[in-house]
Amino acid sequence: MEIALRNEIPTYSGGLGILAGDTVRAAADLGLPLVGVTLASRAGYFRQELRDGNQHELPDPWDPSRWGSRLEAKVAVPVEGRPVWVGGWAYVHEGHMGGRLPVILLDTDLDENSPDDRRLTDHLYGGDEAYRLKQEIVLGIGGARMLQALGFSIRQYHMNEGHAALLALELMRRRAYAPEHVQPGDPAFDLQGVRARCCFTTHTPVDAGQDKFRYELAQRVLGDFVDLPALKRVAGDDCLNMTRLALNLSDYVNGVAKRHAETSRGLFPGYRVHAITNGVHPFTWTAPSFIQLYNRALAGWCHEPELLVRAECCISDQAIWSAHETAKRHLIDTVQARSGVELDAGVATIGFARRMTAYKRPDLLFSDLARLRELSADTPLQVVLAGKAHPRDEDGKRLIKLLHDHMQALAPAVRLAYLPNYDMATALAMVSGVDLWLNTPLPPLEASGTSGMKAAFNGVPSFSVLDGWWLEGCIEGVTGWAIGQADAASDGHAEALYGKLATTILPLYYSDRPGWIAVMKGAISRNASFFNSHRMMRRYVAEAYVR
């Protein structure tokens, strides 16, 4: 549904889209024959403006003709019994290593369509249930038909989350046996043929988060594209569950971290769920000062990020610290320009930025303001925050407001800044410019998380609850630090957070610079060398695509 192609194309909402973008970028670097399919989302996700801590959502339209070329092909998809025409744009991703790879942006804004249908591909995750289902028809059915119309011969379809699962139904339709060949009791479809061509990556560790539609709505919107009794056998009895549909019609299914695969096996008993832990794209998520450093010391690191394992011994402490100071200076300038807050380059800086939503617990750091004030009086700290809340996530918006209230209450003892409109550029400035990357999700709700991996590429250690990727990435005191213990109750997390900051992390930062740089190097050599998109894509190819 979303692919974060570049900062100027605002068609992504968070980690899911960033991961899809990093998948495309890694495939281009590795020379893989892959084509991406997504929606044009002409209205953008939204531009976030903050007034007194209140989030205002402004349209963020973009012009596909500025970045892509119009596809000549058009295909029709069935919506409420009428054809809706789907055209699109070819965006060509030009990798920094010379790889080129196409991404198709589907677009219903065509003269052939009614005014309402023309707006179907405007709003990412916007509109009501019916709008959403129609978008998924465009993505799944329209996407498959567009690829065929353009002459692609597809060996494997990879569904990134359940949003694209109608694709598998379209493939079933293509693989229906001719009625005259079907004897009573015989299957009407080549189910194995479809399953062999599909793989599915699930991202949502809670049942409530799965994409579901009432059958009444599905029947009305999909019309005679589906045969309801047959659909119920693959998509669940009570509702059209896109996750179930994708699970049943894919031979290969995976979660995005080891723990997430385990959680998913519990959620979907009877399915084999593999684990391919996410990774981030090296060149995209490394600040210029570190790119220069790695280019000098570890030539070829972008193609083989495993080389970063050598950073520990092959790069001097002085060079690491100096590259970090450059990145930190850039962040301080960005914060000054965008929020007016003047940060201090000599003060330990904590970063926290991600989708603002309840399970990420952005307020955990602020659960005891007096304690935070005291802590900062002994060992100064400053905090940079950012993140958007989904327009309908009222809890998320309340959290943004709450963070602003805390910022006011803590001033001037603790310097704090909230950068508006979190996007790819802000993310890079933050993950590279802070000293410590904080993550406080409520387990087991963080399927993977990726921003801590981006921080690792810039020698920034993580301080995180043990959930998602951090269960695999945390080596205590070597790559960063854990908040609390794995599988322990989460009500002790605030205490654990303050305790470790006060007794371990901040003292190390201020009193033992070589010790601190050793952890920075640990993050690079042990985590960036592993949690990267190149390892991830090599595994997808070997295990999911070539079966």
Ligand SMILES: *Cc1c(COP(=O)(O)O)cnc(C)c1O
């Ligand atoms: C990396 C990134 C995310 C995802 O961060 P998580 O740590 O996985 O929550 C979201 N938004 C932007 C802009 C990002 O760059």
